[in-house]
Amino acid sequence: MKQQIFQVDAFAGELFRGNPAAVCILEEWLPDNLMQAIAAENNLSETAFAVPEGKGYEIRWFTPVTEVALCGHATLATAHVLFHEQPGEKHPLPTDADRLEFYSRERGTLTVTRRGDWLELDFPADPPAEAKLPVGMVEAMGAEPRECLRGTTDYLLVYEDQAAIEALNPDFGLLKQIKARGVIVTAPGDAVDFVSRFFAPQSGVDEDPVTGSAHTMLVPYWSGRLKKQHLEALQLSARGGQLRCESRGDRVGIAGRAVTYLAGRIRLPNLKNS
Structure with missing residues (x-):
């Protein structure tokens, strides 16, 4: 089984700046242990996985060692992939759309709006x-x-x-x-x-x-x-x-730019035997 993967430098206007994140747009969820293994293999601070859901995408984020409740730069990277790379056939985003909805398990609905070459996250505030x-x-x-x-x-x-x-x-x-x-x-x-x-x-x-x-x-x-x-x-x-x-x-609104560094495919084990 092969899966498309992208690596994106988020909160950066040029390559080799900002925060790199890996992004996998899936047709359906992989087993949790496999997604964690992919994140560990990528060895980036975050790997984001997203699956089409309704008019948007459900999204999850993994560091090399654990799943986290919220990640900004990997959400920005995922939006960049969906706006600019158009991965997969099950792509609910119209070509002229400027707004994406992501559904997270712990922090509710998150939106990303395209404003020129900037992408603006809308996240729940966490006043300290x-x-x-x-x-x-x-x-x-x-x-x-x-x-x-x-x-x-x-x-x-x-x-x-x-x-x-x-x-x-x-x-x-x-x-x-x-x-x-x-x-x-x-x-x-x-x-x-x-x-x-x-x-x-x-x-x-x-x-x-x-x-x-x-x-x-x-x-x-x-x-x-x-x-x-x-x-x-x-x-x-x-x-x-x-x-x-x-x-x-x-x-809170949090805006940044993003650039694609890598686009490729990863080979996954036979899920029946994983």
Whole structure:
């Protein structure tokens, strides 16, 4: 059995920037253990799988070690594939459509709207609340934050300035012991409204290049702090990522560009024997 696969650099306007994600558009769901094995073989921070459902697609996301409840950059990558690559025969998207609906198991309906060469995610907001610094966090990060907050799955650590974010060099062995999906660090940006980085050794990803889901926490925080609805953001990984964000009350808009790096086929085992 052969399956089409794409690799897309998300939140990037050129190749080798942003966050690479693998995308498989399926006709029907593969066994969970097989999808996890594909994600592990890809060894990217996320592999997205989508199956046509009604007028849109059901979507799931896997890191190399686990399934996650929400992933922004792999959703952006999946939308890019559907808008530009038109995989498979069961393709419910009209050629002139500019909006996609994705149905997720834990976060409800997610939409992606095409605006020129930018794709805008509409995700549920995850406003962070003040939290006590977990034992070992300062030692793991190597620098004490000015604020500690927590959302549904992640910690959010706020530092003084962009230079402090750039200088962080976490001890991933220690950070892996913090009970969370991952840790977001953020500060005001020098040339944008805010900057961030995202560390998730707990989920098999030491540092994620660009993390759309982290911005469901970052956007409500910075919108409230800066009293702005529209925000420009950079994620300061080695690959870097540019995001345009909007606070919409209980939703957030997160926009970025994407480019296809690879299109091919993978060989899957005989499912009757898998």
